Amino acid sequence: MADHTKTQNPNQGKNDKKAQRRRALDLPDLSGRIAVVTGANSGIGRAAAEALAGAGAHVVFAVRDPERGRAAAAAVPGSTEVRRLDLADLTSVREFAASWTGPLDLLVNNAGVMMLPELRTKDGFEMQFGTNHLGHFALTNLLLPYLTDRVVTVASGAHRMADGIDFDDLDLTGRYTPQRAYAQSKLANLLFTLELQRRLTESGSPVRALAAHPGWAATNLQGRVANPFARVAMTVGNRFLAQDDRAGAQPTLYAATRDLPGASYVGPSGLAEMRGVPTLVGRTAAASDPVTARRLWEASQELTGVRFAVGVGA
Template sequence: MSKWTAADIEDQTGRRYVITGANSGLGAETAKALAKAGATVTLACRNVNKAQPVAADIGPNATVAQLDLADLASVRTFAEKFDGADVLINNAGVMAIPFKRTADGFEMQMGTNHLGHFVLTALVLPKITDRVVTLSSSMHQIGRIDLDDLNWDKRKYRRWRAYGDSKMANLMFGKELAERLAASGSSTSSMVAHPGYAATELQGRSETIEDVFMKFGNKIFAQSASGGALPTLYAATSPDTTNGGYYGPTEMFGSRGAPGPSGHSKLADDAAIRDELWRVSEKLTDTEFTV
C-alpha cells in the first residue's frame, strides 16, 4: 500500500473549507493544498494582514476573514456572517506561552485552543455539511483536564501542562462531538488530527531559553509544515476516515511521515470527563451547544 500524500487528495472542486489560523504554518499549508485540489478556502485569522499575502499566493480560490479565537465577541461576529461550508478545520493555536488571559478572562492556551473553537463550532455547525476537523497534538499525552480549575485560577501556572491540557481538551471535544453527531443521526462527522513534530511558528513563543532549543529542533529534527499538514488534509478529505477517528503521522513514533490512524491517551475515551468538559465549556463561555 502506497503512502498517502497531498497528491492523493481527491478533486475538491465545488467544496468550501474554513481554516482557522491559516495565515502561517500548518494552516497556510492546509489551505494551499486544498485550493490546489480545487477547493474554495477561507482563511479565518486574527491577523488579517499576515493572511492576505497567503491568500494572494493561493489565488482567487482564497478569501480572508477576521477571527480572533481569544475574543468571543470576534468569534460571534464571524459566525453571524458565516454562510456555510463543507468542512470546518479548527487549526489555530498557541503553545507554551507565558501566562496570559483572553479578552474574556480565560487562560490563553485553553481559551484559544479549546474554548474559542468550542464556541465557533457550536455557532457554525448547523451550516457545516460534511465534517469538522480539530487539531490536537501528541502533547495531549501530558494533559490532565482539571474540571475545577480549567483556567488556572487556583493552580500555579505551568505552561507546558497548560498546553497539554488544551490539546487534551481538543481531542476530547472532537471525539465527544463525533458521538453526539452520531447519536443525533447527523450526516456531519468529527475527526481529530495531530501534526507530529513539524516546524512552524508555533514554536519559539515561550519567551524562555527553551525557544533556542525548539528552533534548533525545527531545523534538525522536525518535518516541514507541509508534512505536518498531511494528517489534517487526510482527516478533512479522505473517504477512508471514520467519525471520531484520530489521525497523525505513522512513522518515527508518530512524529513524521504519511498520515494514518494514531494512538492516543486512554483518558480521551473517558465519556464522563468528556461530558463534563462539554458542560463546563458551555458554562464558561455562556454558550449552549446542542447537537
C-alpha cells in the same frame, strides 16, 4: 553464468518514502466545496489551506490579522477569501459566525497558541485553554447548523503529557506552567472531538468530527514559547528532527478528505509519531474517556454560552 542479482539502490528507501509522502498529499477533486481554516496565514494552517484551494475548494482564511491573512491568501493559487477571527475573543467568534450564510463543507480548527507565559483571553480565560479549546468549541457549535461534511480539530501529541482536565481550576491558577496549560488544551481538543461525534451521531447528523496532529512540524509556534531554554531546544529540533509545514499538514488533509469513521485521530506513522505519512494513531486513556468528555462539554457550554445545535447544513 550471468549474475542476475539486482543491486539495491542505496537511495531507493528514501525515494519510496518521498513517493509515499507525495501520494499522501494527493487530494480528491474539491471543486464546489467550501472550507474554513483557522490560523491559515502561517504554518500547517497555511499549508492545508493551500492544498485545499489547489484541489478546487473555496477556502476561507479565518485569521486574527487580516493583513497577514491577505498576504498569505494572495500567494495561494485558487479560490480564497479572508475573514477576521480572534479565537481569544468570543465576541469576534460570534461576529464571524453571524456573518456566515449558506452551507459549509469543512471546518478545520487549526489555529492555536503554544506554551505561552500566563496570559488571559479577552473573556478572562487562560490563554491556551481559551484559544485552543474554548474559541474553537464556540466557533464549531455556532457554525454547526451550516456544516455538511466534517470538522477537523488539530490536537497534539502533547496531550499525552496532560495530567487530566482540572475542572476545579481550568485556568490552573497557582500551578500554571506553559507546558501544563498547553497539554491540557490539547487533551481538551481530543475530548471535544469525542463528545462532538457522540452528539452528532445521537442527533442523526451525517457530519463527522475528527482530530489530527502534525507530529513535529517546524512552524513559528515553537519560536513563541515562554521558556528560552525550550525555545533553543525547539530550534535545534526544528532543524534536525522536524518535518516541514507541508508534511505537517498531511494528517489534517488526510482527516479532511478520507472516508474515516467519526472521532478518528490521524497522525504521522513514523517513530514516536514525529514524522511520516498520515495514518490512524492512538490516544491516551484520558483522551478516550466519554465521561470526562461530556463533563468538559458541559463546562465549555457554561463558559462560552454556546450550545450544540444541528441545523440546515446537516
